[in-house]
Amino acid sequence: MVSRVESAAATRRALVDAAAELLDEGGVDAVTLRAVGARAGVSRGAPYGHFPDKEHLLAAVATKSWEAVSEQLDTLTADRPPSERLQLALAGLMDVGRRRPHAYALMFSAPTAEHPEALAAVSRTHDQFLAIVADVIGDPQRARPIGALVMASVQGIIAMENSGHLTAEKWQVTGDELVRMLIGRIA
Amino acid sequence: MVSRVESAAATRRALVDAAAELLDEGGVDAVTLRAVGARAGVSRGAPYGHFPDKEHLLAAVATKSWEAVSEQLDTLTADRPPSERLQLALAGLMDVGRRRPHAYALMFSAPTAEHPEALAAVSRTHDQFLAIVADVIGDPQRARPIGALVMASVQGIIAMENSGHLTAEKWQVTGDELVRMLIGRIA
DNA sequence: CCGACTCACTTGACAATGTCATTTGAGTGC
DNA sequence: GCACTCAAATGACATTGTCAAGTGAGTCGG
Numbered sequence: 001m002v003s004r005v006e007s008a009a010a011t012r013r014a015l016v017d018a019a020a021e022l023l024d025e026g027g028v029d030a031v032t033l034r035a036v037g038a039r040a041g042v043s044r045g046a047p048y049g050h051f052p053d054k055e056h057l058l059a060a061v062a063t064k065s066w067e068a069v070s071e072q073l074d075t076l077t078a079d080r081p082p083s084e085r086l087q088l089a090l091a092g093l094m095d096v097g098r099r100r101p102h103a104y105a106l107m108f109s110a111p112t113a114e115h116p117e118a119l120a121a122v123s124r125t126h127d128q129f130l131a132i133v134a135d136v137i138g139d140p141q142r143a144r145p146i147g148a149l150v151m152a153s154v155q156g157i158i159a160m161e162n163s164g165h166l167t168a169e170k171w172q173v174t175g176d177e178l179v180r181m182l183i184g185r186i187a
Numbered sequence: 188m189v190s191r192v193e194s195a196a197a198t199r200r201a202l203v204d205a206a207a208e209l210l211d212e213g214g215v216d217a218v219t220l221r222a223v224g225a226r227a228g229v230s231r232g233a234p235y236g237h238f239p240d241k242e243h244l245l246a247a248v249a250t251k252s253w254e255a256v257s258e259q260l261d262t263l264t265a266d267r268p269p270s271e272r273l274q275l276a277l278a279g280l281m282d283v284g285r286r287r288p289h290a291y292a293l294m295f296s297a298p299t300a301e302h303p304e305a306l307a308a309v310s311r312t313h314d315q316f317l318a319i320v321a322d323v324i325g326d327p328q329r330a331r332p333i334g335a336l337v338m339a340s341v342q343g344i345i346a347m348e349n350s351g352h353l354t355a356e357k358w359q360v361t362g363d364e365l366v367r368m369l370i371g372r373i374a
Numbered sequence: 375c376c377g378a379c380t381c382a383c384t385t386g387a388c389a390a391t392g393t394c395a396t397t398t399g400a401g402t403g404c
Numbered sequence: 405g406c407a408c409t410c411a412a413a414t415g416a417c418a419t420t421g422t423c424a425a426g427t428g429a430g431t432c433g434g
Contacts, residue, residue, distance in 0.1 A: 004401055008411060032391065043413050045393085050411090054392065113351035122352065148358035149344075149365050153336070156343020164300035165309065171335035178336050185372045191430055195382060219420065230384050232422085237382090241421065 012050045014040035020061045020103065027102045031058065059115035062106045066121035069096060073128040082135035083187075089132055090154055090179055097158035104162070108155060126151070137186070146186050153182050199237045201227035207248045207290065214289045218245065246302035249293045253308035256283060260315040269322035270370075276319055277341055277366055284345035291349070295342060313338070324373065333373050340369050 002010070018039035022031045033054060034044040051057045072092050076085045097104040112118045129151060134143035160166035161175045168174055173181075189197070205226035209218045220241060221231040238244045259279050263272045284291040299305045316338060321330035347353035348362045355361055360368075 004409090004411075007401090011411080033393090034391075042411095044391090045414075046412055048393075048412095108346065108350055108352060110350040123357070126357065144358050145360035145364065145368065148353060148360050149340070149368055152343040152347050152353060152365060153340035153369070154343070155347060156339040156341070157336075159295065159346060160339050160342060163295055163297040165295060166335060166339060170310070170313065171331050173332035173335050177332065178339060181332065181336055182340075191381075194430095198382080220422090221420075229382095231420095232385075233383055235383095235422075 016060045059118045062112040063118040063121045070125040101162040203247045210289045246305045249299040250305040250308045257312040288349040
């Protein structure tokens with residue numbers, strides 16, 4: 001037996017999942033409210049019962065994507081050496097960028113940063129990342145600037161990889177090698 | 188007296204300029220073919236005489252934006268010390284990212300990298316940048332990987348600045364300081 | 375000088391889409 | 405058992421990208 005609120009929550013989840021799938025499959029242009037409704041098994045107007053507009057639905061997708069990264073960071077237990085945790089954390093981020101390029105772009109898009117729920121998920125993930133960086137460099141004072149440099153650089157590497165602007169032929173280097181160069185220079 | 192081909196070329200220029208203005212003013216959503224036509228003094232269907240579709244018009248805007256950066260790099264004459272030229276080159280890129288954030292995002296977007304004309308402008312600009320990096324580090328062999336790291340990192344810094352994900356309160360650092368940290372670590 | 379032609383541009387039309395107002399109907403509390 | 409709530413469905417509308425057909429100013433051979 002499903003209560004009304006349970007059904008509504010399930011519909012909301014189905015809408016976000018459907019939007020995420022369509023985003024992964026065909027980019028942001030493929031995420032139409034009609035397609036989302038159809039895949040979620042509801043009508044085209046149903047999203048308006050859960051989100052004020054399409055942008056908020058996409059923000060929910062971005063929030064969920066950030067939460068997935070955050071949960072993956074939770075699995076990096078402290079019994080590993082800090083440098084290994086940093087490497088795994090960056091590898092996890094690069095993995096999202098490569099497996100779900102459209103979702104990744106959405107996670108770092110401007111509208112996402114303006115939705116409180118998304119901001120909270122981003123902030124929590126960044127805090128986890130900063131804690132790892134602090135353990136690596138051993139200096140909490142400098143963790144934030146250095147963490148910002150690493151995060152921004154990795155984000156730029158993935159973004160240029162996905163957009164086709166970072167090719168191995170042109171630059172004689174891969175994204176993974178660039179990340180290794182980067183973390184080799186911050187220690 | 189304007190010949191027919193001159194008039195057509197002028198219309199094409201007006202369309203690209205109008206699209207660039209609308210992009211700067213209201214983001215990519217504000218660039219509708221009707222608005223572009225109106226601002227260029229032609230009708231909504233006129234762009235189809237010069238571009239196969241809207242994406243090609245946006246690619247032309249990206250191309251022109253890259254060419255502007257390239258021309259600015261041309262002004263960095265070799266009588267400056269290499270490190271100063273690198274700093275000025277990066278400052279120029281950051282300036283575009285801050286003054287024209289939407290155009291900047293377009294320049295690094297995936298569709299842009301698939302249009303030959305845009306690719307040529309990008310490639311030329313990247314070559315100029317690589318030449319400067321080679322002069323700075325004095326090792327042509329390592330210029331490409333290091334240049335890639337710097338370019339990707341700066342791109343990530345600007346992108347996170349523009350999207351609101353890189354705030355001074357959160358990370359205790361500014362984008363400019365990150366760029367200084369970066370070039371300090373590659374020398 | 376003029377008639378036919380070219381081609382950039384205009385206009386009408388259409389399907390797709392985001393959004394809102396209205397309606398419907400299943401679950402809920404008295 | 406009945407009125408009520410609220411999620412969902414439906415109808416409608418403006419906007420947009422795109423294409424087919426039409427138009428008219430510039431061009432060229434005679």
